[in-house]
Amino acid sequence: MLNDTWDFITGLSAAQLISYFWPFFLFDLTRYVVFDVLILTLYLPRRKRNKQRRAEARKLLFHEKPLVSVIVPGKNEGKHIPRLAESLTRQTYKKLEIVIVDDGSDDDTEIICRKLHRDGKIDQYVRNEVRGGKASAANTALYYSTGKYVIHLDADSELRYDSIETILLPFYMDANIAAVGGDIRVANLSQTMATRTQAIEYFKGISTGRTVSSMLGILRIIAGAYGAFRRDTLDRLGGWDVGPGLDGDITMKIRKLGLKVVHEPHAVCYTNVPTSFRKLARQRFRWDRSMVRFRARKHVDVLMPTSNFRLSNFVATVENLFYNLFLNFKWWFYVAQVIFFYGALLQHIIVVNYLLYTLANLAEFLVATVLLRKTLRKQDLLLFLYLPLMPLYTGLYLRVVRTYAYIMEFIHKASYADRWNPWKVSRVVKKDGL
């Protein structure tokens, strides 16, 4: 059978290659190649050239020593806070203020945090008896923090020892930068197959993908798990708007002010990801729906030629809509095409696609390794053993979840009933068409 496939491959003409495997060659390959080439030829040399500037920025940062607020909004996150507070004391940048907002927790969070506050391990603890949702919690934290820079951090994440210093440097290299995204890595990568595949996905999507988007000026999301903002900018915006997807939303609003948003691949934040494919599906369902809502509904104005039109915002949105929405539906079109027209070649086409995508994943992984090398750990490198799983993960699993989410969002406006926001908020937002 493998011989048959080999014969099939060697017998392919260029035209056949395109018509059998057009999604790979026309879309994914270009993207991979473009990304990899850009990283290798533009980003890395530029970073090398910027070494001197970074050193100066570092000098400026430590000379000025601004107060940096680390804000941690969340519900029932108390169990993570003692470890988080402890780990923040080991940062190379020390002038931190930790502000915890407890969004109506119904566990021991209050007891734990009140004690930490009394003991001076955290600087401020605000408990909202009534849950107000993520945006309100983040805004409460913003209101009670005083730092010049505000770092939004998830309670269950852990920062590399030099992470805060690193995420602040871009502010001192370009005065137009108003927000910096941190590089999210998977903390529990060795736990299950689901966490390993997600770890590889994060390397590609967040580390490589966002570095390239950032370089091209089209970065569209600063992860809520770890992002740094200038306070003046957040104050101008009145903080976060009602989510879900409030991370992407605030990034977009900052861009609309004409300010820059960048990704810093060496500012590392480890986070725990869902340990089973079932839990992962639920998480992605939420993320994907919010993508539709914020790109296609709320910020559809960036596509209109109005006064504050900016090409980069336009491109950022189009690129996002195109890759996520269009490519997703294109994939189902391709499946239908193969089954109806090339049914006899089905097994060969599957095998070849699998090989192509495995190779592409390998190439991407190598590029990510070069990009992140100084921040990688041994277990990160060992992930390459699991690369052959990736075509199944991204090609099948994620596509099914994503398609379902998009359809649901378009049909039902389902995200307004999201359990991440209390009903009182969703109801008002839905009524006002926000």
Add this chain to the structure above:
Amino acid sequence: MSEGVLITGDQNPLHLPAKKATDDTQWRSLDVGAEADYFLLEVSSESEAYRIIGLVRQKLLPAVYLKPLILINRGGDVSKSLQDQVDFVISSQQLEQQLPAKLLDEVESINRRIDALQEQRLKADTNIALRVVRYLYSRDREVEPIASIQNRGGYTFTGIESLFGGHDQSIWQTLDFLNSQHLVQTRFVTRTHQCASCGCAFLNFKETCPQCESEELDADDLIHHFRCGYTAELSDFRQDDRLVCPKCDQTLRHIGVDYDKPSMMYHCRSCDHRFQEPEIVTTCFDCHRTAPPENQIHRNIEAYKLSMLGVNAALYGLDSLFASILERRLQLLPLDVFERFIAVEKARIGRYKVSHSSLLLLDIKGLEEIYLTLGERTSEVYEELANLFYAMLRSSDLISSRNESMFLMLLTETSPDDAKIVEGRLSSGVGELLKASLGASPEIISQIVNVDNALDLTEYLESFLSEHHAE
């Protein structure tokens, strides 16, 4: 047929037809008015009324201190507290005619109960706990706590207050003791915080800054505007008399519909600290000590009525009544009997003029409150005390007690000089014994009086009491 004694506040008592009257001077006598059915109180002021009620209720004979009290109201309001301390209030018009039959019935029923208490009509009650038990029995009622700013404990038991002659701490202690002996049943009424240092219930509860202890705090509500997610303190939303969101410029309309108040924040004006949980402290209005509320006394305020055990104790005496221990061991004489022996001895000495006898008085201050410290161990201490007396006295000596802490000894054929030796041994022995039990020796006052014609025991005791027990 029923007859009352009129007591007036004046020095010159007013006489009413067919009724005896008394005044303060006559009041000295042990059994004044014991035969009357009730006392009528005619006074010009409430304070006068309290003074006289006090005089009655501090007497020793049940027939006197438990006597039904009828207050004559000459117009105006009678305070709740005073009403609670007497049994009836009547108007002067009512007095002119016949007393109402219903009132006389009740007087009758109280007197029946008092009679039941007295096996010997003239036996004196000296133990305050027993007196309370007997009062509750004779009135067949519950004694209720009454909130009062006059009382440091915040509550008083006006019904029994006059039995105590003005120390409210001992009311609490006595009621606690009765409760610990299951002589009373309690009914929960409320709860108070009391100062741990001085027992005062008047505490100022204050919110303070957990960082600098300042009391100068501001508090503001946090507001969450639903549609835009903006969250800030109320003052940031205030515009004239409306609330307007500083982020989206919308006017807030209805709490719960378009906004809510998820929490509250305190701000310390002296150190700028912001916090949600102020430290609560309490400062005593009396002794000015400050402590967190959990370090103050938190006590239940209850109403008390006699239990079956209590009824039993009222009729047959407190089992743990310490005098009974002394009585058994030393043949402690009732005071009136002792008084008669003194009279006999006085006559004998007067007639023969050859020998001396001495009266030794030993007053152990605060001994009646020893059970408040020792509880059930008190009887052991009394047992030892009795042994001590027994060892010191000769069989020809007589002993009695005025109350549980004041002992009277007739040392026959003993000159005042010899009596001094006995006195010294007794008071040092008692002192050592109590010091070993209580950890501190109580104040002991002793006096020696030569028994002769000049001695009037009642007068002597009254003057001793007014000299040493004046409050």
